[in-house]
Amino acid sequence: MIVFVINCGSSSVKYSLFSSEENGNLNMLARGLVSDLETENAEIRYETESCVITIKLDKPDYREALEAAIATLTHPEYGKLSDISEIDAVGHRTVHGGDKFIGSVLIDEVVIAKMEQCIDLAPIHNPANLEGICQAMFLLPATPQVAVFDTAFHQSIPIRARVYALPYEYYERHGIRKYGFHGTSCQYASQQVCQLLKCSLEQSRIVICHLGNGVSVTAVDCGRSVDTSLGYTSVGGVMMGTRCGDLDPGALLAIMKEQDLNVKETDLILHRQSGLLGVSGVSNDMQTICKLAEEGHQRCQLAIEMFTYQLKKYIGAYAAVMSGIDILVFTGGIGENSSLIRSMAAANLGFLGIVIDPERNQEKMSRDTVISVDGAAATVVVIKANEEKMIAQEALTIVKGLKTEQAVLLK
Structure with missing residues (x-):
């Protein structure tokens, strides 16, 4: 087909x-x-x-x-x-x-x-x-x-993790809740990594770091999404290329009041002027920021430290949610290509069984690759993002089911 x-x-x-x-x-x-x-x-x-x-x-x-x-x-x-x-x-x-x-x-x-x-x-x-x-x-x-x-994979997130602590009517009447994004990428990565490692998806605790201009971290427990860093919109969670990530709403209200900003102007700050670009002051591109940081640019160094600190925090939190972690996945443009970001995000996580092999981590990732040390309690893997293949698989499954139903009706 x-x-x-x-x-x-x-x-x-x-x-x-x-x-x-x-x-x-x-x-x-x-x-x-x-x-x-x-x-x-x-x-x-x-x-x-x-x-x-x-x-x-x-x-x-x-x-x-x-x-x-x-x-x-x-x-x-x-x-x-x-x-x-x-x-x-x-x-x-x-x-x-x-x-x-x-x-x-x-x-x-x-x-x-x-x-x-x-x-x-x-x-x-x-x-x-x-x-x-x-x-x-x-x-x-x-x-x-x-x-x-993209949001469907996260529909399995339990109510305790998807409802915000606002008046309940905003959830019940207006649908203000965590939806999550990058679901297709997470679904593909979780299936692909278990095929690679020859382990059961239904028995694995996986944290997936989808790192690109947009960023999400997702906890996949026994094949089901149980929490994810992106919420009602794609601006929360870990800081991104131009998006701010998690933020105290009170700080935002203070900025709006002090600068006399309207909603459109505030939205521009959150979505287009923040994140790596806002902190570094020079770029939203991680490769550029890493190069400048190596040359001594202090705000680029800070942007990298903030980015990897926030990743580490989510990895640890989601390991706690699942009572442990079996597999840590890096995917997306940054996740696949930046050995520095991978090593900094996973540093000092040996207490969770996460230990990256420096030599493996430095290799060019032309295919799905294990980068953890042999014998580590948690396996760290770089998975090449392939949302298109997952979409094709989903479409194929639906259409095959349709043709089966038609065949039954014809009988």
């Missing part, structure tokens, strides 16, 4: 194509990115195992971007399909499903209506996701389409 995976952002469309083997393994056939939608800088970059193609586009909207993506996949010279009818399923990354979706779903009018009710929870991402879904359904009307929600 062939699965087309689509991830529509506010100004881009990422896509990939997977084929499934008889044993259930998924192979990526191609991937691409349409960047800078509706601008003169728009282009599509398409990659397979044998070629990389870049094509300029003329201010494409979402439909035109998806048409360009399909054109690369069906191109007679470098495409992977003879016709789009070969696509058996479409999987859509969808950021926020609120409390309306506890898993991936086959998309229909009812699902779209419920997704529209969640727009306020992710006003930047959800409209783009919905637009991508509508355009894909227009271009591939006969192909089953599946929504895979």
